[in-house]
Amino acid sequence: MSDDQQRKGRGTVFVKEEVCKGCSYCIDFCPTHALEFAREFNAKGYHYPVLGRPDDCTGCDNCGLYCPDFAIYGARWKDIDEKKKAK
Amino acid sequence: MSLLMDQSAEELECGMDNPVLPFLRKDRIPHIWCPGCGIGTTVNSFCRALGDSGMDLDKIAIVSGIGCTGRTAGYLNLDSFHTTHGRAIPFATGLKLANPDLKVVVYSGDGDLTAIGGNHFMHAARRNMDIMVVCINNFTYGMTGGQVAPTTPLGPTQTTMPFGNFESSFNLPFLADACGAVYVARWTVYHVRQLAKAMKEGLQKKGFVFIEAMAPCPTLYSRRNRLGDGVDQVKYFKERSTIKNGVDTKDVGLTYQGDIVVGKFVDRDRPTWMDSMNDHFGKVLGDKYETYGAHHG
Numbered sequence A: 001m002s003d004d005q006q007r008k009g010r011g012t013v014f015v016k017e018e019v020c021k022g023c024s025y026c027i028d029f030c031p032t033h034a035l036e037f038a039r040e041f042n043a044k045g046y047h048y049p050v051l052g053r054p055d056d057c058t059g060c061d062n063c064g065l066y067c068p069d070f071a072i073y074g075a076r077w078k079d080i081d082e083k084k085k086a087k
Numbered sequence B: 001m002s003l004l005m006d007q008s009a010e011e012l013e014c015g016m017d018n019p020v021l022p023f024l025r026k027d028r029i030p031h032i033w034c035p036g037c038g039i040g041t042t043v044n045s046f047c048r049a050l051g052d053s054g055m056d057l058d059k060i061a062i063v064s065g066i067g068c069t070g071r072t073a074g075y076l077n078l079d080s081f082h083t084t085h086g087r088a089i090p091f092a093t094g095l096k097l098a099n100p101d102l103k104v105v106v107y108s109g110d111g112d113l114t115a116i117g118g119n120h121f122m123h124a125a126r127r128n129m130d131i132m133v134v135c136i137n138n139f140t141y142g143m144t145g146g147q148v149a150p151t152t153p154l155g156p157t158q159t160t161m162p163f164g165n166f167e168s169s170f171n172l173p174f175l176a177d178a179c180g181a182v183y184v185a186r187w188t189v190y191h192v193r194q195l196a197k198a199m200k201e202g203l204q205k206k207g208f209v210f211i212e213a214m215a216p217c218p219t220l221y222s223r224r225n226r227l228g229d230g231v232d233q234v235k236y237f238k239e240r241s242t243i244k245n246g247v248d249t250k251d252v253g254l255t256y257q258g259d260i261v262v263g264k265f266v267d268r269d270r271p272t273w274m275d276s277m278n279d280h281f282g283k284v285l286g287d288k289y290e291t292y293g294a295h296h297g
Helices: A062-066 A077-086 B009-014 B039-053 B069-075 B088-098 B110-116 B118-127 B172-179 B192-204 B218-224 B230-240 B273-288
Strands: A011-015 A035-041 A047-051 A072-076 B060-064 B079-082 B103-109 B131-137 B183-188 B209-214 B241-243 B260-267
Touching: A011 A047, A011 A077, A062 A072, A062 B039, A062 B192, A072 A077, A077 B009, B039 B069, B039 B131, B039 B192, B060 B069, B060 B088, B069 B079, B069 B103, B088 B103, B088 B110, B088 B118, B088 B131, B103 B110, B110 B118, B110 B131, B110 B172, B118 B131, B118 B172, B131 B192, B172 B183, B172 B209, B172 B260, B183 B192, B192 B209, B192 B260, B218 B230, B230 B241
Parallel strands: B060 B079, B060 B103, B103 B131, B131 B209, B183 B209, B241 B260
Antiparallel strands: A011 A072, A035 A047, B183 B260
């Protein structure tokens, strides 16, 4: 992920798989339909979201606004780079 | 001890963390709300509002009553109190009067605020107590098993209405407006940004602020009425809602799966209870009276 070559789209999402309850709010309300259910499931048996189409992710954090379980949020690459620099 | 909400290796590498985490008690997550429940989304919006308002978190207290939404007080990283059933507003009133510099937020459900706590709600609005009330309306009593609530519209089946509800329901914005609230808004779980903005405005507004947030109850209300999952209800909110700011609250009543009017309906100014008290005693007693909490309102 740190490598610029591997980066796709304008942003990415961070998912805490074990907190997710699979309600699909983030998947259904993603403005660019970049998210989808994972084939795997977490310890409680819920399928969590994964970035299925990373090219489409803009890092707008709409998923983070909708998530009732605080399990996902999005960020733009430029903000991530700023955070990294500040660290 | 490691917690589920701790930063992952990937996040540590980038120095990122969920923007709402500073406002939550990390050790309490995951919360008890069902998959697809909208309460978590409203709490998410409230956290964003806290962040956007830039207020000192030591100066905000949150009070909630009993019910699914009543659990909110336990999840937010603020001074919080989980009161007895329906008594969130009287507790908040006392808190506000004893500590005039506090901003007191009541975060509770429709059953708690308008059924058992209905009278307190009316009188706090009448007195224009300087508190902010967030009412999560999911049209049913969630925690006790799906009984009919004063907000249940005509039609849907509930555990205590097996042949469908025949009782008329409350129009909550109209009730709050008629009782004298200075800020009345209704948003749904679909309108997350608008809800966060309304909560931010409410935190900065002086007087009785009422914000209704419509949320799905997938386990009891939706399942019993075959309305699909939580996300299907949010899609219904999306499709059937129209934003009408400043509309007469008489016309914003809700029907079963019918059209929804959302928006900011009322935003006016009226002297709060404490202002009125200070004014009145200042007039009657003159110099003998020492103004109470005047610097903070």
